Amino acid sequence: MSLDGPTMDERVPRDFETLRATILDRRESLPKRIAQIAAYALDNPDDIAFGTAASIAASAGVQPSTLIRFAQQLGFDGFTSLQQVFRERLRERNSSYDERLQALRAKAEGGAGHRAIFDGFVAAASTSLNDISRTLDDAHLEDAISLLAKAQTIYVLAKRRSYPVASYIAYALGKLNIRNQLIESAAGLNAEMIAFATPADAVIAISFSPYAPATIEEARTISEHGVPIVAITDSSFSPLAQFARVWFEVAEADFAGFRSLSATMALAMAMTVGVGEKRRDIGRKRKA
Amino acid sequence: MSLDGPTMDERVPRDFETLRATILDRRESLPKRIAQIAAYALDNPDDIAFGTAASIAASAGVQPSTLIRFAQQLGFDGFTSLQQVFRERLRERNSSYDERLQALRAKAEGGAGHRAIFDGFVAAASTSLNDISRTLDDAHLEDAISLLAKAQTIYVLAKRRSYPVASYIAYALGKLNIRNQLIESAAGLNAEMIAFATPADAVIAISFSPYAPATIEEARTISEHGVPIVAITDSSFSPLAQFARVWFEVAEADFAGFRSLSATMALAMAMTVGVGEKRRDIGRKRKA
DNA sequence: TATGGATTGGAATTATTATTTCATATTCCC
DNA sequence: GGGAATATGAAATAATAATTCCAATCCATA
Incomplete structure (x- = not known):
């Protein structure tokens, strides 16, 4: 003025x-x-x-x-x-993460630099996390944990995109002193490994569309041997859902052609740590 | 009334x-x-x-x-x-995720069921994502991507907790048709693998405290051969930061003794896809 | 189509809230 | 320690917003 x-x-x-x-x-x-x-x-x-x-x-x-x-x-x-x-x-x-994700996708496609790509992955992860915390069924989680807590050995089965989750589960189970076996495809010894599993064991199987044929095949074999399976997958039509005693539907958002793993990771960790806790509780009761 | x-x-x-x-x-x-x-x-x-x-x-x-x-x-x-x-x-x-995280930790420790554990992991992941999107330096990201885009082969180096990230990077690079080599500890052939790397290649190394000695050792060797390293780690005191041409500080929140991987994953994917894009751009220019 | 009740629009009123003003207190520098 | 500049408190004022009221309209029913 x-x-x-x-x-x-x-x-x-x-x-x-x-x-x-x-x-x-x-x-x-x-x-x-x-x-x-x-x-x-x-x-x-x-x-x-x-x-x-x-x-x-x-x-x-x-x-x-x-x-x-x-x-x-x-x-x-x-x-x-x-x-x-x-x-x-x-x-x-x-503002709904979905909207942001849409915007970011557009931006990234328009060639708006690498920050946009990064933001896109962050948004995809956040969306997935929001989603799963809305949709996860507590009772299923309890069931899965009870089932796994009883197992002598927990087998972890996943290929390709899901493999990182499996390897993290195996790492965490190891740290918690829970006997486990990661079924890798590397040496081609999967069939033999699977043959060791008995109904006293349990399996965590993870697979998303397009389902790796090996994972499905191995899940089928193992379930035919009476070994209970906990599955993480992406739809009720998933072949994994058929073989599973308990299964979770996890919808991961994708960006630039790669799906997030954050929701699956969170669920996997909750299961793993849950099993660890449950085992401690059981141990305590036995002593008492 | x-x-x-x-x-x-x-x-x-x-x-x-x-x-x-x-x-x-x-x-x-x-x-x-x-x-x-x-x-x-x-x-x-x-x-x-x-x-x-x-x-x-x-x-x-x-x-x-x-x-x-x-x-x-x-x-x-x-x-x-x-x-x-x-x-x-x-x-x-x-309501600030941090506060929620505190509350959830208390709840989970009070033995409030497995839902609380799950919520804790979700909150830890969200916190980490928020954090990294605030702190990530765009220029570093650009540098890292440029560096990696020039490499003939990208070596991916990570053990233990960071290994799932490495395996996801390797998977994504594969899908994008980018030559890469995951340095696993399985067969004990790491030293040989590393010996193949030349200054025309590049390394993505990931390690968090407590730094796996093997990762550090291998990073040192490889950097002494003049191979440029992009590192993801958790502090400027990290030994990895010393060897790296570009490095990122990623603070992951933890829950129940396990750190989230979500921020690291987002960054890793952004780098990977960024490299894919950059290569396409370069390819286009060459043709023109 | 006429009639009563419900619904709606718009302005008047009331209540609440932001802002300004001014007297008093505090701080800082000479 | 004196005095100017700055900061603070409290109440007055101005602005804005919520609410109410009443006339006009619409709609269903006889």
Whole structure:
């Protein structure tokens, strides 16, 4: 308005991260009460998003006017515009991951650099995690864990895309001192390995469409020998579901032609650690 | 207040899901304009959470008074209390994963069943993903991809906990027709394998504390031969960081003693697919 | 088609909330 | 220690938003 005043055209933070950085940056030089509200804002961003100037000021132990001065000091013209940033943050975070994923796919295809690809994989993983925590059936998890906890040896069966999960399960079972056998395809000794399994053992089998024929074949053989199978797969039409005593449907989002493994991993780890716990409990009871 | 009025003690929905169910349930019997705002509310919950009665009404194409009647019909005493439910929903969803993770850890340790364990792993994965998407340096990613895109053969080096990531990288590189060699410990031929690597190749090495000695040893040897290394590790003190041409710091949250792999996986996939793209681009240029 | 009840639109009213102002207190520098 | 500049508190004011009210309209039913 006036020509003499400081022009104040210092960049006003428009997004939360910039704002956060700005605040942290100036933290030292802020007056006491302003610093107090600044700290409160970063600690309780949700309150800023939803509260009224009066309620926030009260929670932070300052006057409403201080809150407004804080906003102005950051370059906003009032509390309301500062609040917008905090609200936008909630919107962003909350905006359906699916939508974001769509956008990112488009962006990546448009050749928007490698950051877009990375963001895409992160979004795919997040989507998958959201999804599975909505859909996982607690009772199935309990069943699977009980079944596996009773097994003498746990066989882990997975090829190709699912193999990383299997190898992590094997690693974790090993660390928990649970006897296990990873059925790899490397040496071609799978048939022999499988022949050792008895109904007192159990199998964790993982396979997604297009199902690796070897996995299906081995699962069939092993189930015909009466060994119970816990399966992780992607649909009720999966051949694995047929052979399994307990099975989980996991829908992983994909990006750039590769599916996420995050949901499968989370489930696999929960099963593994669950079995470890259950075994400890049983051990304790036996002693008592 | 009055004794004669309808007591209105029909359950007022306190959480979003109940509210949603209530609305869907009554949908048929609602008057036209009320139905219109009801549909809008379920389609744009964020707008309800943040907007003012006037702005929402305008977006939905109704009068503010209709919005209030809608709220009252549901048993709320006004728009404001209806809005609370929509705001609470955002808070819930958004409640910092870290806090949730803390709570879940406590719950799981208190022996609250296996669902809590599962939720813990999901939360750990989500936290890690959030973290890495905040901290990843785009320039490093570009550097790593350029470096790997030039390599004749990409060697993938990881043991124990990191091995699943390595195997997924190898799988993905294979699918993309990029020559690669997974350095496994199985047959004990690692030293020989490594000896084949030349400065025209490149290595992706992954290791987290406690760093598997074999990984470190092999990384050292290979870097001494002048083969460039891209490392994924967990701190700048990591011995891997020393040998690496480019390295990434990835902080994975842990739960029940096992770290998530989700952030590492996302980064690994972005690198892999990024290399695939870059190669295609180069191929196209050569032709042109 | 006339009639009563329900529904709707729009403006008036009331309540709430942000912002400004000014007196008082604190801090910092000479 | 004095004085100017800055910071703070509290209440007044202005702005904005929610709610209510009433007239107009629509709709079903006789």
